[in-house]
Amino acid sequence: MKKKSRVVEYNKWGYIFLIPFLVIYTIFQLVPLITTIYNSFFENYRAGLTQVGPNFVGLANYGKLFSGGDLSKYFGNTMIMWVIGFVPQIIFSLLLGAWFTDPSLRLKCQRFFKTVIYLPNLIMASAFAMLFFTLFSDSGPINSILMNLHIISQPYKFMSHVASVRGLVGFMNFIMWFGNTTILLMAGMMGIDPSLFEAAQVDGATATQIFWKITLPLLRPILIYTLVTSLIGGMQMFDVPQILTNGHGDPNRSAMTMIMYLNNHLYSKNYGMGGALSVILFIITAILSIIVFRVTGNNEKVK
Amino acid sequence: MKKQLLSALICASMVAGTLAGAGAVFADDAAEGSVLNIYAWNTEFQERLVEFYPGYEEVDATHGKIGDVDVVWTIVPSAENAYQNNLDEHLLAQADAAADDKIDLFLLESDYALKYVDTEFTMPIADLGITDEDTADQYQYTKDIVTDSNGNLKGLSWQGCPGVLIYNRAIASEVLGTEDPAEVQEFVKDWDSFNETAAKMGEAGYKMTATVNDTYRVYSDNVSGPLVQDDKIIIDPQIEKWIDDSKALVDAGLTGTGDLWGDDWSKGFYPEGKVFCYFGPAWFVDFCMAADDEASIAHAGGWGAAEGPQGFCWGGTWIAAATGTDNASLVKDIMLQLTCNADIMKQIVIEKNDFVNNKKAMEEMAADESYGDAVLGGQNPLPMFCAGAENCDKSKVSAYDQGYTEKLQAAAKNYFEGNSTKEEAIDAFYTAVEEIYPNLSH
Numbered sequence: 001m002k003k004k005s006r007v008v009e010y011n012k013w014g015y016i017f018l019i020p021f022l023v024i025y026t027i028f029q030l031v032p033l034i035t036t037i038y039n040s041f042f043e044n045y046r047a048g049l050t051q052v053g054p055n056f057v058g059l060a061n062y063g064k065l066f067s068g069g070d071l072s073k074y075f076g077n078t079m080i081m082w083v084i085g086f087v088p089q090i091i092f093s094l095l096l097g098a099w100f101t102d103p104s105l106r107l108k109c110q111r112f113f114k115t116v117i118y119l120p121n122l123i124m125a126s127a128f129a130m131l132f133f134t135l136f137s138d139s140g141p142i143n144s145i146l147m148n149l150h151i152i153s154q155p156y157k158f159m160s161h162v163a164s165v166r167g168l169v170g171f172m173n174f175i176m177w178f179g180n181t182t183i184l185l186m187a188g189m190m191g192i193d194p195s196l197f198e199a200a201q202v203d204g205a206t207a208t209q210i211f212w213k214i215t216l217p218l219l220r221p222i223l224i225y226t227l228v229t230s231l232i233g234g235m236q237m238f239d240v241p242q243i244l245t246n247g248h249g250d251p252n253r254s255a256m257t258m259i260m261y262l263n264n265h266l267y268s269k270n271y272g273m274g275g276a277l278s279v280i281l282f283i284i285t286a287i288l289s290i291i292v293f294r295v296t297g298n299n300e301k302v303k
Numbered sequence: 304m305k306k307q308l309l310s311a312l313i314c315a316s317m318v319a320g321t322l323a324g325a326g327a328v329f330a331d332d333a334a335e336g337s338v339l340n341i342y343a344w345n346t347e348f349q350e351r352l353v354e355f356y357p358g359y360e361e362v363d364a365t366h367g368k369i370g371d372v373d374v375v376w377t378i379v380p381s382a383e384n385a386y387q388n389n390l391d392e393h394l395l396a397q398a399d400a401a402a403d404d405k406i407d408l409f410l411l412e413s414d415y416a417l418k419y420v421d422t423e424f425t426m427p428i429a430d431l432g433i434t435d436e437d438t439a440d441q442y443q444y445t446k447d448i449v450t451d452s453n454g455n456l457k458g459l460s461w462q463g464c465p466g467v468l469i470y471n472r473a474i475a476s477e478v479l480g481t482e483d484p485a486e487v488q489e490f491v492k493d494w495d496s497f498n499e500t501a502a503k504m505g506e507a508g509y510k511m512t513a514t515v516n517d518t519y520r521v522y523s524d525n526v527s528g529p530l531v532q533d534d535k536i537i538i539d540p541q542i543e544k545w546i547d548d549s550k551a552l553v554d555a556g557l558t559g560t561g562d563l564w565g566d567d568w569s570k571g572f573y574p575e576g577k578v579f580c581y582f583g584p585a586w587f588v589d590f591c592m593a594a595d596d597e598a599s600i601a602h603a604g605g606w607g608a609a610e611g612p613q614g615f616c617w618g619g620t621w622i623a624a625a626t627g628t629d630n631a632s633l634v635k636d637i638m639l640q641l642t643c644n645a646d647i648m649k650q651i652v653i654e655k656n657d658f659v660n661n662k663k664a665m666e667e668m669a670a671d672e673s674y675g676d677a678v679l680g681g682q683n684p685l686p687m688f689c690a691g692a693e694n695c696d697k698s699k700v701s702a703y704d705q706g707y708t709e710k711l712q713a714a715a716k717n718y719f720e721g722n723s724t725k726e727e728a729i730d731a732f733y734t735a736v737e738e739i740y741p742n743l744s745h
Contacts, residue, residue, distance in 0.1 A: 251722040267739040
C-alpha cells in the first residue's frame with residue numbers, strides 16, 4: 001500500500017516535467033493542426049480587400065484540388081527532386097562518416113573538414129538559391145566559363161530545361177544537407193561497440209566487408225531516422241525551388257513542389273484551399289512515414 | 304550635398320510667399336495628430352518629399368519632421384507582393400488602430416490601384432478639400448486610373464509616365480544608316496516595320512530587344528477592353544498578337560526570354576549587350592539604364608528616343624489618403640505641393656529629369672530648346688512625352704493587371720522556349736491566375 005503511493009508520488013514529477021512540452025505542443029502544433037482541418041471545409045479568401053466567406057462548403061475544396069489533376073504532378077515533382085538530392089547525400093554521408101570514424105585511417109584535420117562540410121547548411125536556403133540563380137543564368141558565370149572553354153557555343157538555358165532545373169534543386173539540397181547527415185551518421189557509427197570491428201578484423205574481414213556486414217546493419221536505426229526526417233523535409237521543400245524559379249516552378253511547372261503550390265493559394269489568403277492542401281500533405285507524410293517504418297523497422301519487433 | 308542645399312534654398316525661396324499660410328497649417332496639424340504615417344515600396348517619393356516639400360526635415364532613413372509632426376516611413380519592397388500584404392493588414396486594422404498608428408498616406412501603382420481605389424479604405428480627394436481647379440493641369444489619364452466606380456477621384460500623382468522607344472544610336476547609324484529620331488521612327492512606326500527592322504538587326508548580329516517582355520507594356524496598353532471583365536479572364540487580341548509576334552522574334556533569335564530587371568535583360572545597357580532598343584518612360588531613362596556607370600551607354604549619352612510602334616504608359620506612383628487619417632490637412636498640403644504646385648514640379652523636371660504631371664509646365668519645357676536629357680545625347684524628349692501623355696488611355700485598367708501580367712509572362716515563356724504549345728501555355732496561364740484570384744474564371 002505504502003509502496004504504491006510512493007510510485008504515484010514519483011510519477012507526479014514526470015507529469016509536471018511534461019507540462020511545458022504539452023502546453024507548447026498544444027498551442028503551436030495541435031491547435032493549428034485542428035484549425036487547419038477545420039478551415040479546409042470552408043470557402044475563405046480575400047478578393048482584393050474584400051473578405052469572402054468563411055462559408056461552409058463541405059469537401060468542395062478537396063474536390064477542386066483533385067479535379068484539377070495537377071496535385072499528383074506537384075507531388076511527383078517534389079519526390080523526384082527529393083530523390084535527386086537524397087541519393088548522393090546518403091552515399092556521400094556514409095562514405096565520409098565511415099572514413100571519419102575509421103581509427104585505422106587516422107585522418108588529420110578532422111574538425112576542419114567536419115566544419116567545412118557542415119557550412120553550406122548555415123547559409124540561408126534562399127541566399128543559396130539566389131546565388132545559384134545568378135551563377136546559372138543565361139549570361140551568368142557558368143555559361144561564360146563553358147563558352148570560353150569551347151564546351152558549348154551558345155549559352156545553355158539552365159532555367160528552361162526540366163532536367164537542369166530539377167538537377168540544380170536536387171544538387172543544392174544535397175550540398176546543403178550532406179554535412180548534417182554525415183554528422184548524424186558519424187554519431188551512429190561511433191556508437192557501435194569497437195570490439196565488434198576488432199573481432200571482425202581478427203577474423204580477417206576486409207574494410208568493405210566490415211562496412212556492409214557490421215557498420216550498416218548496426219546503423220539501421222540512425223539510417224531510418226535520417227530517411228524519415230529527410231523525407232518529411234523533402235515533402236516540405238520550398239525555398240530553394242521557389243527562389244530558383246522565381247516562384248513559377250517553370251518550365252511548365254515541372255519544379256513546382258507541394259508547398260509552392262500551397263504558397264500560390266496564400267496569395268489571396270485562401271485558407272480554405274490552403275487548409276485542404278495542408279491536410280492532404282499531412283496524410284501523405286503520415287503514410288510515407290508508416291511505409292518507411294514498416295519496410296525498414298519490422299525486423300526489430302520479430303526479434 | 305551642395306546641390307541638395309541649393310535646391311532646398313530654391314524651394315524655400317519659391318514658397319516664401321505661401322509660408323505664412325503653411326505656418327497656419329502646421330498649427331492645425333498639432334491639433335490633428337502628431338504622427339504622419341506613410342507607406343511606400345521604395346524611396347522615390349521620400350526623396351521627392353525630402354528635397355521638394357517645403358519645411359521637411361530629415362531625421363533618419365525612416366523618420367522626418369514637418370513642423371511639429373513626426374513623419375514615419377514604412378517602406379516595404381514590392382517583391383513577392385510584400386508591400387501590398389503589409390498594407391492590406393494595416394488598412395483592415397485601420398479602424399481599430401490608435402490615432403498615431405493609423406496610416407495617413409500611402410502610395411499606389413497603376414497595376415493594382417483599383418484594388419484600393421474601389422474600396423472604402425481610400426478617401427476621395429474632394430473630401431480633403433482639393434478641388435477640380437487645383438488638378439486642372441494634370442493629365443486626364445493619371446486621374447482615370449484612380450477614379451473609383453462612382454466617379455470619385457481618390458489619388459494624385461506627380462508623375463506622368465508616357466513611354467517611348469529608346470534606341471541605341473550607334474547601332475541605329477550602323478544598321479539603319481541614321482541616328483536621327485524622326486528617321487529612326489520610320490523603321491519602327493508600326494509592328495510590321497518593327498519586326499522587319501528586327502530582322503535587319505539580326506543580320507547585323509544585334510538583338511532587337513533584350514527580352515520579349517520589353518514590348519509587353521506597349522501591346523497591353525492598347526487592348527480593346529479590360530483584361531478582366533465580370534470576373535472573366537480575357538485574352539485580348541493585342542495580348543495574342545504580343546504572344547505571336549514575340550514567338551517569331553524568339554525563334555529568329557532576335558530577342559531573349561529573360562525577365563525584366565534580370566541580369567540578362569540589363570546587359571543591353573552596355574555596348575557589349577548588343578541590344579537595339581528598350582521601351583520606357585522618363586523614369587526608366589534616368590533611373591534604370593545605369594547612367595551612373597561609366598561603362599554604360601547611358602553615361603555616354605548613346606541613346607535616342609522615338610515614338611515607337613504604339614503609344615503606351617508604364618508605371619507611375621499615386622498618392623492616396625487613407626480613410627481615418629488624423630492628419631488630413633497635412634496630407635492635403637503634401638498632395639497640393641507635390642502634384643499641383645507648378646513651380647515645385649518644374650524644379651523636379653530640371654533636377655530629376657522626371658516627367659511631371661502638369662500639362663502647362665511640361666509643354667513649356669518641351670518648347671525649351673535649351674533643355675535636353677544627357678542620357679539621350681542631349682535630345683529633348685519632352686514633346687514626345689507630352690503627346691504620349693495626352694493620348695494615353697488608362698480607362699481599361701482592371702484591378703487584376705498585376706497578377707495577369709506576371710502570370711502571362713511566365714506562362715508564355717514556356718511557349719517561347721518551346722517547352723509547351725500556345726494552347727498549353729494559355730491554359731497554364733488561366734490556372735495560375737485563378738490560383739491567386741480564386742474569384743476569377745475563364
